[in-house]
Amino acid sequence: MDFYKKRTPSAEMLALRSLYLRMGLADSDRNQYFNLIKGYQGEVLFDGMTKNLTCDCIILNDLLLSFGGNEFQIDTLMIYSALIYLIDVKNFEGDHLYDKEKLYRLGSDYELKNPLNQIQRCETQLHQMLQSLGWKLPIHPSVIFINPDFTLYQTPIDRPFLYRSQLNRFLQKLNQTPSKLTAKHWQLAEKIASLHQTQSKNTKLPAYTYGQLKKGNFCEKCESFSVTVKDRTMVCGTCEHKEPVGAAIMRAVREFGLLFPGERLTTNIIMEWCGIIPSKKCIQNTLGKHLEKCGVGRGSYYVFK
C-alpha cells in the first residue's frame, strides 16, 4: 500500500518546536506542543499499520481542507470504490470517563475535547465537499484510540470509537472491504489532495521576535545546541550524531522561513541565524543549490522553489 498523500509534521508543530528550543514556551504553549508531538506519534503509529493493507483503496493522510470558509482537518482518509473511511487518531493515555457526551480524566474534572464532535463536524464538511465535487460516497467515521494504555469508561456502545484491542480486527475489516477502484476514484483523490492547505488560518503562535530567539544550529537527533562543524560535517557534542553541513544549513533555513515568512533570505541573515558555520561561501553555495536566487549584488535574496 502506497500512501497517496504522506504525513508530515504540521507547520504549527515545527514552529512550536523552534520556539520551544530557541526561547522557551509558557506552560500552555508547551503543553500544546507536547500534545501535538504525542498526537503525531499516534498518527504515525497508525500509518505503520495501514501501510500493510493490500486492499484496493487510496489512503490520504493528514489533510487540511476548507469548505465554505470552514477549515477541517483529517488524519486519515481511505477511499474505497463504494465508501470512504474517515479516521481520526487519538493518542490519549490513562483512564478516562465518558459522561453525557463529555470526556474527563478519571478522578478529576479536567475535561478533554470530545473527538466525536470533531469527527462529526469533519464528516459534515467532507460530505458537503464531496457533494460539490459530484460524489455521493457514504462516509464511515471512526475515532481510533491508539494508545494501549488508554481506557474510556461508560462509553455508550454505539459511538464510533475503536480501542487498541480492536485495531487488528478493524484493519482486517479494512483489508476485506470489497473494492475496485476506477480512474475516477484516483481523480477524486488527486482533487482532494490538491485542495490540501499547508498553513492553517487558526494556528496562533506565541509572540516572538528575531532578536529574542537563540541563534545557532541544533542537532537533528537530540535537539542539543552543542554542535560543532568539522570537515563539512556537523557533529553533536551531546549525542555525537553527524549531519552534513549542507543539510544542517537547509534545516535552519526552512526553520527561519517558517518563523519569518516575510523576511528575505540572504546569505548574511542565514550566517547569523546558523551562527556556527565558519564560511559564508558555504552558506551561499548551499542556498544557491537548494533555493532560487532573486536579484543581484547587494540586493540578492533567495526564495523557496
Added chain:
DNA sequence: CCTACGGCTTCCACGGATTA
C-alpha cells in the same frame, strides 16, 4: 602508495543597492 577529480574555501574586484 600515488594520482585524478570533485567539492570546498579563500581571496578579491565588480557593480548594483542603499542612503543621505
Added chain:
DNA sequence: TAATCCGTGGAAGCCGTAGG
C-alpha cells in the same frame, strides 16, 4: 544623484576520497 557599502561570482588553490 552621488558616494559608499557589501553581497556575489569567479579564479585559484587546497583537501579528502576513490580507484588503480
